[in-house]
Amino acid sequence: MIKKILDSKYGKKSVFFFKINKPVVLSVIFLGILADTLFIKGNSDLRIFGILGLYVTAVSFYKLKSRLTFLLGLVLLGVMFVEFIFTGTSESTEKAAVWLFFFLLIGIIQQWKE
Amino acid sequence: MKISKFKLPVIFICVALFVIPFFWLKPGEMDLGGDSGRLYFYDPQALLKSNSLYSIDPEGIGNVESIIYILPFLILTSILKIILHSPYIIISLFNILKLTVGFITIYAIIKELLEIKDRHYEEIRELAAIIGGLFYIFSPMFIGNFDRALLIHDQVFLNPLIFYLLLKYLLTSKGKYLWFTLIITFIFAHNFSWLSVPPLFAFYPLSLLFLLLYTTFIRRKKLPWKAIFAGLLIFVGLHSFHLIPAIISLFDPGSNTNTRVFNREDITHQLDYFYGVLPIASISKNIFFYSDLKQFGLLSVLVPLLIISGLLFNTKNLPVLGRGKKTLLLTGIFFLIVLFLLSAKITNLGVNFYAWMFLYVPGFSMFRNFIGQWQFVFYFFYVIFFGQALFFVLSKLSKKYVVVLSAIAGLSLVLSGWPFINGSLVNKVHFQSNGVKYAIVMDPKYEKTLSYIKSLPEDAKILTLPFTDCCYQVIHGTNNGAYVGLSTISFLSGKKDFSGYIKIAPFSEIFLKLARERDYDSIKRMLGLLNIQYIFYNADPRIYDTTFPGYPYQYVRHYLPADQKTYGKFVKNLGGQKVFEKGPYRIYELDNKDLLPHFYTALAVRPYEQTSDYWDGKKEPFFVGDKDLNKRVGYIDKNTCNNIFSVNSCDEVISYGKNFLPKIYFEKINPTRYRLKINGAKDPYILVFSESFHKNWKIISADTESQQKKTVKNYFDGKVTEGVHSNSFLDESTFYTWGKKAIANDRHFRVNGYANAWNITPQDTGGKENYELIVEMTGQRIFYVSLALSLIVFLGCLLWGVISLVKGSWSDIIRRSND
Numbered sequence A: 001m002i003k004k005i006l007d008s009k010y011g012k013k014s015v016f017f018f019k020i021n022k023p024v025v026l027s028v029i030f031l032g033i034l035a036d037t038l039f040i041k042g043n044s045d046l047r048i049f050g051i052l053g054l055y056v057t058a059v060s061f062y063k064l065k066s067r068l069t070f071l072l073g074l075v076l077l078g079v080m081f082v083e084f085i086f087t088g089t090s091e092s093t094e095k096a097a098v099w100l101f102f103f104l105l106i107g108i109i110q111q112w113k114e
Numbered sequence B: 001m002k003i004s005k006f007k008l009p010v011i012f013i014c015v016a017l018f019v020i021p022f023f024w025l026k027p028g029e030m031d032l033g034g035d036s037g038r039l040y041f042y043d044p045q046a047l048l049k050s051n052s053l054y055s056i057d058p059e060g061i062g063n064v065e066s067i068i069y070i071l072p073f074l075i076l077t078s079i080l081k082i083i084l085h086s087p088y089i090i091i092s093l094f095n096i097l098k099l100t101v102g103f104i105t106i107y108a109i110i111k112e113l114l115e116i117k118d119r120h121y122e123e124i125r126e127l128a129a130i131i132g133g134l135f136y137i138f139s140p141m142f143i144g145n146f147d148r149a150l151l152i153h154d155q156v157f158l159n160p161l162i163f164y165l166l167l168k169y170l171l172t173s174k175g176k177y178l179w180f181t182l183i184i185t186f187i188f189a190h191n192f193s194w195l196s197v198p199p200l201f202a203f204y205p206l207s208l209l210f211l212l213l214y215t216t217f218i219r220r221k222k223l224p225w226k227a228i229f230a231g232l233l234i235f236v237g238l239h240s241f242h243l244i245p246a247i248i249s250l251f252d253p254g255s256n257t258n259t260r261v262f263n264r265e266d267i268t269h270q271l272d273y274f275y276g277v278l279p280i281a282s283i284s285k286n287i288f289f290y291s292d293l294k295q296f297g298l299l300s301v302l303v304p305l306l307i308i309s310g311l312l313f314n315t316k317n318l319p320v321l322g323r324g325k326k327t328l329l330l331t332g333i334f335f336l337i338v339l340f341l342l343s344a345k346i347t348n349l350g351v352n353f354y355a356w357m358f359l360y361v362p363g364f365s366m367f368r369n370f371i372g373q374w375q376f377v378f379y380f381f382y383v384i385f386f387g388q389a390l391f392f393v394l395s396k397l398s399k400k401y402v403v404v405l406s407a408i409a410g411l412s413l414v415l416s417g418w419p420f421i422n423g424s425l426v427n428k429v430h431f432q433s434n435g436v437k438y439a440i441v442m443d444p445k446y447e448k449t450l451s452y453i454k455s456l457p458e459d460a461k462i463l464t465l466p467f468t469d470c471c472y473q474v475i476h477g478t479n480n481g482a483y484v485g486l487s488t489i490s491f492l493s494g495k496k497d498f499s500g501y502i503k504i505a506p507f508s509e510i511f512l513k514l515a516r517e518r519d520y521d522s523i524k525r526m527l528g529l530l531n532i533q534y535i536f537y538n539a540d541p542r543i544y545d546t547t548f549p550g551y552p553y554q555y556v557r558h559y560l561p562a563d564q565k566t567y568g569k570f571v572k573n574l575g576g577q578k579v580f581e582k583g584p585y586r587i588y589e590l591d592n593k594d595l596l597p598h599f600y601t602a603l604a605v606r607p608y609e610q611t612s613d614y615w616d617g618k619k620e621p622f623f624v625g626d627k628d629l630n631k632r633v634g635y636i637d638k639n640t641c642n643n644i645f646s647v648n649s650c651d652e653v654i655s656y657g658k659n660f661l662p663k664i665y666f667e668k669i670n671p672t673r674y675r676l677k678i679n680g681a682k683d684p685y686i687l688v689f690s691e692s693f694h695k696n697w698k699i700i701s702a703d704t705e706s707q708q709k710k711t712v713k714n715y716f717d718g719k720v721t722e723g724v725h726s727n728s729f730l731d732e733s734t735f736y737t738w739g740k741k742a743i744a745n746d747r748h749f750r751v752n753g754y755a756n757a758w759n760i761t762p763q764d765t766g767g768k769e770n771y772e773l774i775v776e777m778t779g780q781r782i783f784y785v786s787l788a789l790s791l792i793v794f795l796g797c798l799l800w801g802v803i804s805l806v807k808g809s810w811s812d813i814i815r816r817s818n819d
Helices: A002-007 A009-020 A022-038 A045-062 A066-087 A091-113 B008-023 B044-052 B068-084 B087-113 B119-137 B151-172 B175-187 B194-218 B225-238 B240-250 B256-262 B264-280 B283-287 B297-313 B324-343 B347-360 B370-395 B399-416 B444-455 B488-493 B508-517 B520-529 B564-573 B638-644 B780-818
Strands: B461-468 B472-476 B482-486 B496-500 B532-538 B576-582 B585-590 B599-601 B604-608 B633-637 B663-670 B673-679 B685-692 B697-702 B711-715 B720-723 B748-751 B755-760 B771-777
Touching: A002 A009, A009 A022, A022 A045, A022 A066, A022 A091, A045 A091, A045 B347, A066 A091, A066 B283, A066 B297, A091 B283, A091 B297, A091 B324, B008 B087, B008 B119, B044 B068, B044 B488, B068 B087, B068 B175, B068 B240, B087 B119, B087 B151, B087 B370, B119 B370, B119 B399, B151 B175, B151 B194, B151 B370, B175 B225, B175 B780, B194 B240, B194 B324, B194 B370, B225 B240, B225 B780, B240 B256, B240 B780, B256 B264, B264 B347, B264 B370, B283 B324, B297 B324, B297 B370, B297 B399, B324 B370, B370 B399, B444 B488, B444 B532, B444 B576, B444 B585, B461 B472, B461 B564, B472 B488, B472 B496, B482 B488, B488 B496, B508 B520, B532 B564, B532 B576, B599 B663, B599 B720, B604 B638, B633 B638, B633 B748, B633 B755, B638 B748, B685 B697, B697 B755
Parallel strands: B461 B496, B461 B532, B604 B633, B663 B720
Antiparallel strands: B472 B482, B532 B585, B576 B585, B599 B685, B663 B673, B673 B771, B685 B755, B697 B771, B711 B720, B748 B755
């Protein structure tokens, strides 16, 4: 089914579109994470697992290495640290920690496979 | 012997760790308080003799409760006390044990997990392992629980030690590692007992799984399954003295253990507790290695930063052998699992999954205080994850940067733990006190008082005043320190003591109410019902008035006298006769006409309606306002009465003729066995035993008659005589009652809100009028059997060790002679 969609005219166009716009796609995903951490109030599993799903798809689609996941993890650690210094264990610090948790998990699984 | 230059820093740190704890307390000082009580450092022999061998709580009404698991540890501390004499040295030595073994085993684990390619990386591996070891001993969980440490705090060194020994065993298959593991678990059996189930189940399943995966998939070793199974059997055998009673209790419907594990309603309460703790859980705090003591807040990011950097470098040109890179990843997975279990807050789904485990995994409710239970495991995996990651980072840097980074990491860890190193975290100031420290130099006057209490001939119970909120006793030392902990009277003198609100249950609430109303008659009645014959009053103003304005008297102070001056009057009004005084310590013998001895025959049974259905502390005050002159009664709640006697007779007082009741003589063999002589039992009578009700208290008819010994006290014009008591754990009569049928077992019931009573008829004793009975806590028999089993296995284990040692030495000699 998925193969069929991908082999179709629009499917091929979409694949091509995503392939040439890799930095944009990854930036959007990461901006989504930052927005969830810093600007959106409240916790939503749908949002977290939705964005994570997108990232896992991107990992598989772009054949991303664990290195990138850990680098993003480093950025999240930085965000979490700044938040921790200024706001303590606030909602945004804890959210950044949750994202870091998942990025470490994904990175470790990726590296295990590499 | 040549010492490698790499080993010098480790030796230096170990020497420092050996010296530092001696400066935490001054010579003569002791840190003995806390919820677990640390009196085993002060007088282990007394604790060993009077309490640890018996399944009866030495405090209050004598609930069935066992601290048998502490037995091997008490034997060890007793030996140390005989050799060293000084509790100060013993306490310091145990602190040293925790520090050095904690450091050295973490160091050794990290080294073992990092299989380096060549000796070029040896120095870096040493550095990573040392910093890992320092990280562990200065982690918040390690240093945050050192003061008034609970028994289970031993896990800080036992967890890495057992992990290391098992790791070495699985990698080398050398029996000595397994042997040491088994012997250590036996000595510190309290950390493998029912008391320690939450930390035990938090650490061992995960770490054993890690070890199995690591050995099988990373080191490609074949697991010695037969030896593992044998080791497991030996472990069960060694620990049977506390495991068998705990397992029996687990499957005994209605027992505390059974309720905790299987009762749905109780589990729901535990779930509420979990939701109560949840808001204070934090993922970020744990990742940042955050501690309230941290002086170097900005450096707290160093540990996670180095971990992620290590993961980034864990790709190519690795300094480790074969599948070594996967060790870091495997550790990382376990770290994340424990982080999830410690924080419980990773997404709403995570919280729901956690709650689901409470409901559907039997026993999971033990993790209701999940932060406290998982933090030790978390820091263990965090440390070995960090140590490995640091190695990968350092291996990519030039020597200059290695030195700088190691110095920053090492120093930040050591300096952030400075309040721990200088001892201010160990010898703290008591909560809500005015500058009173934990460490106490015991007052010789109090020691004399304790000796006097020990020498009291009666099997008497004691009320300790000032009364505390929970179950504590406060004693001020000759320095500016005070002991706030479990009752020293109960645990060291062998006399049951009521020192606080919880211990006086089921009369906790009513006692406070009567105290506020200054209803001395009713208080005396209550003390009589509880078999309290003495009051120990500590008039020292330094333990109550201004020095301890809050804890541990916060709640009870609203009801009881507000200062020592009024307390003195309060004690006087209870009608005591001062029989001892040494400094501020006074003992009053109650001239109490209401006193009911430990055993007595009731002249009347008074049914009462139990209108309130509260928890233990708020039972119906049935004795208040009972103006009847005849106090030799047994109060029975109506439902029980209807089951034991006919329904109609429970509408009024059931009386027994004074002249038809037998004379009784009783003496204690040990806290679980009493011998009674009954004379002139022509009619049915009610025998009351003023000890907490339990179905395992049974009466067994003794066919033989022993000689009546000396008399200590007479009650009710000689109708009840108290003999000379002993404390004999094992004698010729210990097994006499085994296999014999208990009498009046179906007429065993609760009286006076807590005590045991039996309705004994002439048929129970074959129509005899004069006979001897043994009142026995039959649950103790399991302990005798399981202790014997443990001893046999322990001796077998020692033999195995000796044989292996001899064989090993012999092989060495042959090998050398061949060379």
